[in-house]
Amino acid sequence: xxxxxxxxxxxxxxxxxxxxxxxxxxxxxxxxxxxxxxxxxxxxxxxxxxxxxxxxxxxxxxxxxxxxxxxxxxxxxxxxxxxxxxxxxxxxxxxxxxxxxxxxxxxxxxxxxxxxxxxxxxxxxxxxxxxxxxxxxxxxxxxxxxxxxxxxxxxxxxxxxxxxxxxxxxxxxxxxxxxxxxxxxxxxxxxxxxxxxxxxxxxxxxxxxxxxxxxxxxxxxxxxxxxxxxxxxxxxxxxxxxxxxxxxxxxxxxxxxxxxxxxxxxxxxxxxxxxxxxxxxxxxxxxxxxxxxxxxxxxxxxxxxxxxxxxxxxxxxxxxxxxxxxxxxxxxxxxxxxxxxxxxxxxxxxxxxxxxxxxxxxxxxxxxxxxxxxxxxxxxxxxxxxxxxxxxxxxxxxxxxxxxxxxxxxxxxxxxxxxxxxxxxxxxxxxxxxxxxxxxxxxxxxxxxxxxxxxxxxxxxxxxxxxxxxxxxxxxxxxxxxxxxxxxxxxxxxxxxxxxxxxxxxxxxxxxxxxxxxxxxxx
Numbered sequence: 439x440x441x442x443x444x445x446x447x448x449x450x451x452x453x454x455x456x457x458x459x460x461x462x463x464x465x466x467x468x469x470x471x472x473x474x475x476x477x478x479x480x481x482x483x484x485x486x487x488x489x490x491x492x493x494x495x496x497x498x499x500x501x502x503x504x505x506x507x508x509x510x511x512x513x514x515x516x517x518x519x520x521x522x523x524x525x526x527x528x529x530x531x532x533x534x535x536x537x538x539x540x541x542x543x544x545x546x547x548x549x550x551x552x553x554x555x556x557x558x559x560x561x562x563x564x565x566x567x568x569x570x571x572x573x574x575x576x577x578x579x580x581x582x583x584x585x586x587x588x589x590x591x592x593x594x595x596x597x598x599x600x601x602x603x604x605x606x607x608x609x610x611x612x613x614x615x616x617x618x619x620x621x622x623x624x625x626x627x628x629x630x631x632x633x634x635x636x637x638x639x640x641x642x643x644x645x646x647x648x649x650x651x652x653x654x655x656x657x658x659x660x661x662x663x664x665x666x667x668x669x670x671x672x673x674x675x676x677x678x679x680x681x682x683x684x685x686x687x688x689x690x691x692x693x694x695x696x697x698x699x700x701x702x703x704x705x706x707x708x709x710x711x712x713x714x715x716x717x718x719x720x721x722x723x724x725x726x727x728x729x730x731x732x733x734x735x736x737x738x739x740x741x742x743x744x745x746x747x748x749x750x751x752x753x754x755x756x757x758x759x760x761x762x763x764x765x766x767x768x769x770x771x772x773x774x775x776x777x778x779x780x781x782x783x784x785x786x787x788x789x790x791x792x793x794x795x796x797x798x799x800x801x802x803x804x805x806x807x808x809x810x811x812x813x814x815x816x817x818x819x820x821x822x823x824x825x826x827x828x829x830x831x832x833x834x835x836x837x838x839x840x841x842x843x844x845x846x847x848x849x850x851x852x853x854x855x856x857x858x859x860x861x862x863x864x865x866x867x868x869x870x871x872x873x874x875x876x877x878x879x880x881x882x883x884x885x886x887x888x889x890x891x892x893x894x895x896x897x898x899x900x901x902x903x904x905x906x907x908x909x910x911x912x913x914x915x916x917x918x919x920x921x922x923x924x925x926x927x928x929x930x931x932x933x934x935x936x937x938x939x940x941x942x943x944x945x946x947x948x949x950x951x952x953x954x955x956x957x958x959x960x961x
Contacts, residue, residue, distance in 0.1 A: 659693030695729025731764025801834025
C-alpha cells in the first residue's frame with residue numbers, strides 16, 4: 439500500500455512540474471526600450487515609489503461581513519428548527535457594533551425556546567431583559583403564559599404575569615389579566631386565581647370588572663355549579679364596575695343546557711332580551727340550538743332557528759351544523775339533506791364535517807348510494823374528502839356487503855392522489871377475514887405491504903390461522919414472510935398452526951427453510 443501511494447504521489451508531482459515547465463517561454467523576452475541618462479540629470483533624485491502591493495487571491499475574495507438587522511435576525515431565528523442554534527444566532531447578532539436587541543427579537547427567541555420547553559434558557563433570557571434599556575411590550579409575557587399553561591407549570595403562569603410591571607414598566611392591561619385568569623380557571627387552579635385577585639386588589643387597586651366576573655361564571659358553569667354561577671351574576675349587578683353582558687348570559691345558558699335545564703335557559707334568554715335589552719348573536723342562538731338538539735328536541739331547535747331569522751340574525755355555518763347533527767341523530771335524513779341545500783342557497787359553503795355527518799348517517803341507514811352521491815358532490819364542490827369520511831364510506835360498504843366497491847376504492851384512490859391511512863385498509867381486511875374470503879384478503883394484504891401499511895396485530899394472526907384452517911400452507915407462508923419483513927411477530931398459536939400444517943404434509947424441509955427466513959427477517 440505504501441509503495442503504490444508513493445508512486446501515485448510521484449506521478450502527481452511529475453505531472454504538476456511538467457505543466458509548470460511547459461508554461462515557461464520558449465524564446466527570451468524582447469529587450470527593454472532605451473532611456474537616455476540625460477533625463478535623470480534634469481531632476482533631483484528621489485526615492486522610488488514603493489511597489490504597489492498586489493492583493494492576494496484570499497484578500498480579493500474577502501468581503502466585509504454583512505450587517506444583520508433586527509428583521510433579518512428575527513427571520514433567521516424563526517427559520518431555525520434547533521432551539522439551541524436559534525439561541526446562538528440570537529447571541530451572535532448582539533456582538534455587532536451598534537446592535538441592541540429590541541422587543542420583537544426577544545419575543546421571537548422566547549417563543550422559540552418556550553415551544554421547545556427550554557424553560558431554563560427562557561429564564562436566562564428574561565434575566566438578560568432586566569438589563570436592557572429598550573421598551574418591551576406585555577405581549578411577550580402573554581405568549582409565555584400560554585406555553586407554561588400547556589406544560590402544566592401553573593405557578594409559572596403567575597410568575598410571567600407578575601413580571602409584566604417589572605420588565606414592561608407598566609401595569610398589566612385588561613387583556614393580560616383576563617388571559618392569566620382564563621388560563622388558571624381552565625386548569626382548575628382556583629387557589630392561584632384567588633391569589634392573583636388578592637394581588638391585583640392590593641398592588642394595583644383593581645376591582646373585578648365584567649370580564650373578570652365572566653371568567654368565574656365560566657368556571658362555575660364548567661364544574662356544573664350553577665348556583666355559584668348565578669351568585670356571581672348577582673354580585674355583578676351590585677357592583678359599580680361591572681354588569682352582566684352577552685357573554686355572561688351565553689355562558690349561563692350553555693351551563694343550563696348542559697345540565698338539561700332547557701326551559702330555564704329559554705327563560706334566561708327572554709330575560710336577557712326583554713329586561714336587559716341585550717340582543718343575542720349567532721353564538722348565543724347556537725347555544726340553544728345545540729342544547730335542544732342534544733336533548734332530542736329538534737323541533738324546538740328548528741323553531742329557534744326560525745325565530746333567529748325573523749329577528750334579523752342570519753344563521754351561520756355552526757348554527758346549520760348543529761341543527762343538521764340533531765336531525766341526523768333523530769334519523770330525519772331528508773330534512774338534514776334539505777338543510778344542506780339551504781346552506782348552499784344562501785351562499786354558505788358546507789365543510790367536510792357537514793358532509794361527513796350526512797354520509798355517516800346515510801351509511802348507517804343502509805342508503806349507500808345516497809352516501810356515494812354526497813361523496814361525489816364533495817369532489818365537485820372542491821371540498822376535500824379526508825380519511826375520516828373515506829373510512830366512513832368504506833365501513834358502510836363493508837357492512838352492507840358491497841365488498842367489491844370497497845376494494846375498488848382502495849385500489850383506485852391512491853392512484854388519484856387521495857391519501858388513505860392504515861385504518862382504511864384494516865376496515866376492509868377485517869371484513870374479509872371475518873367473512874372468510876381468504877383469496878381477496880391475501881391480495882389486499884400484498885397490496886398493503888407494497889404500500890408500506892401493516893395490518894393490525896390481531897387481524898394478522900387471525901388471517902394466518904384462517905389460512906392454516908383452510909389448508910392454504912403456501913399462502914400462509916407467503917403472508918407470514920411478508921409480515922415478518924415489516925416487523926410482525928406471530929402469536930404462538932399462529933406459529934404452531936402453520937408448523938403443524940407443514941409437518942402434516944410431511945414437508946419438513948420447507949419448515950426448516952421458513953424458520954431460517956423468519957430468523958433473518960427479524961435481524
